[in-house]
Amino acid sequence: MTGRAQTPDLRNNPVPMEMQTDSTPSPRRTLWIVVALVAAVVIVVEGIALLTSNGDGPFASKQVWSAVFVNNNQIFFGHIKSNNSNELDLVNVYYLQAAATPPAGTQASSASPALTINSLVGAQIQCPKDEVVINRTDILYTQTLQASSFVVSRLNALSQTPQNCFQPPAATASPVATAAPTPSPKAKP
Numbered sequence: 447m448t449g450r451a452q453t454p455d456l457r458n459n460p461v462p463m464e465m466q467t468d469s470t471p472s473p474r475r476t477l478w479i480v481v482a483l484v485a486a487v488v489i490v491v492e493g494i495a496l497l498t499s500n501g502d503g504p505f506a507s508k509q510v511w512s513a514v515f516v517n518n519n520q521i522f523f524g525h526i527k528s529n530n531s532n533e534l535d536l537v538n539v540y541y542l543q544a545a546a547t548p549p550a551g552t553q554a555s556s557a558s559p560a561l562t563i564n565s566l567v568g569a570q571i572q573c574p575k576d577e578v579v580i581n582r583t584d585i586l587y588t589q590t591l592q593a594s595s596f597v598v599s600r601l602n603a604l605s606q607t608p609q610n611c612f613q614p615p616a617a618t619a620s621p622v623a624t625a626a627p628t629p630s631p632k633a634k635p
Contacts, residue, residue, distance in 0.1 A: 511591040511598050512536070517584050523563065523601055526588075527577070534585060537577045538605060539566035563600055565609045573611035 514522045514536060524536040545560035567576050591598050 511601055513589045513591055513597075514580060515586040515588070516580060517586055522578060522580070523591075523597065524578070530582075532582055534580045534582060534588070535577065536580065539576055539578050540564060540601060540604060541566060563597070563604065565604060567609040568612060571612050571614065576609065 510525065511523060512526050514524070514534060516522065521542040522536055522539055523541070524539040527535040527537045529535070540563050543562050543564050545562055565576075566574060566578060
């Protein structure tokens with residue numbers, strides 16, 4: 447033997463034995479990888495839900511009442527179903543309306559008109575679906591209402607009763623078309 451170090455023969459095996467590893471992961475390692483990936487997905491989804499849980503996103507709570515102030519001086523109340531850069535979708539919709547005449551037994555005051563909260567479904571003759579989509583350019587601002595507010599207690603009470611479509615009184619219903627009277631034949635003299 448000479449003083450030269452022997453080099454491994456790489457003709458049949460290009461990778462030295464010390465550097466060779468088993469390319470198939472063990473079942474235990476595969477399980478840990480799957481668990482880590484599932485945990486990462488859950489954390490991301492929960493993070494998105496937490497960030498959007500203020501009523502402004504797809505995970506908005508159906509229990510939170512919001513007020514939407516529109517640029518034509520209307521105020522809508524409801525649950526935000528979805529909210530994006532173009533529109534806000536509100537369900538279980540009510541709106542604030544100033545009464546034309548003060549309720550009986552109260553004095554008329556120009557400082558504070560009597561206000562009522564009306565259902566979108568029950569107060570409209572066309573009986574719309576209980577949902578309104580508002581263009582974002584028409585919204586001044588929105589507010590999340592506190593559970594202890596008078597408005598929320600009134601909305602909760604109103605939402606417990608079924609919202610039937612508005613039915614006009616029989617006297618004001620549109621008249622039924624009748625056939626035009628036919629002229630009676632004139633007798634010849």
